Every structure is written in structure tokens, then in C-alpha cells.
Amino acid sequence: RWLEIALPEPAQIDMVWYAQGIGQADRIHRSYGFSEFTLETARRTYRIGRIGERLFRAMDPAVLSDHVACCALASLDPRRRLLCIGPADSFADDLAEGPAVRARAIRMAGDADTIVKSLAAFRAF
DSSP states (O other), X not given: OEEEEEOOOOOOSOOOEEEETHHHHHHHHHHHSEEEEEEEESSOEEEEEEETTTEEEESOGGGXXXXXXXXXXXXXXXXXXXXXXXXXXXXXXXXXXXXXXEEOOOOOOOOHHHHHHHHHTTTOO
């Protein structure tokens, strides 16, 4: 599931967090329009991406319940929203800001030989 949420207002209270690799990420972002850095809080370390000028991206749904991480992202860029990508069952049911579901994915698995036989009927190869 891909959820997009608004970040809180940047907090004025003391919170300890570190953004590692942000300088390099800034240079890459100026060149390519996307980048990634590491955000560390007392709770966890997250890989955070930036997509265009509008979104932060996280692949760890735990970031949504880490208030320090969300406030840190808001203080880095208060105009951005957070896009979090993960399995549907990994998101808390009580997310505060009413996330917008941007996409759903179904992961399928199967025996390779069976799949190839099924696809052969379509002669797509």
C-alpha cells in the first residue's frame, strides 16, 4: 500500500534527530530531482527519499508513528508530504491525519515453470 500523509507543523521543542548524508542528497536532488538520506531518531534509523519538490518517501511504515521523525521531516521541508510504501498490514489503523491511499499492490508468487506455461498460451514471448 502507498499512503500519503501531511506532516505535523515543525515542532519548537527539543527533539534529537540526525539527518546523515543530507548534503550529498541536496547536491544529487538539484541534479536529478530525487535523492535519499538517512534520518536517525532515538527510536529507529530510516532511509528517506525525496521525490520532486513535493514528497518525502519512506519504505518503513514505523516512521508514521515516530513523532520525532515526522517533526524532523517537517522541519527539513515543511512544504512536503510523506509517502510511505509498505505491506497493507504494516500500517496502524489510527493514523492521525487521515492518510490518502495512493496505490495498492498485490504481490503474487508461483512456480516459474507453471507461470511460463501459462504465459506461453499468449505467445507474448
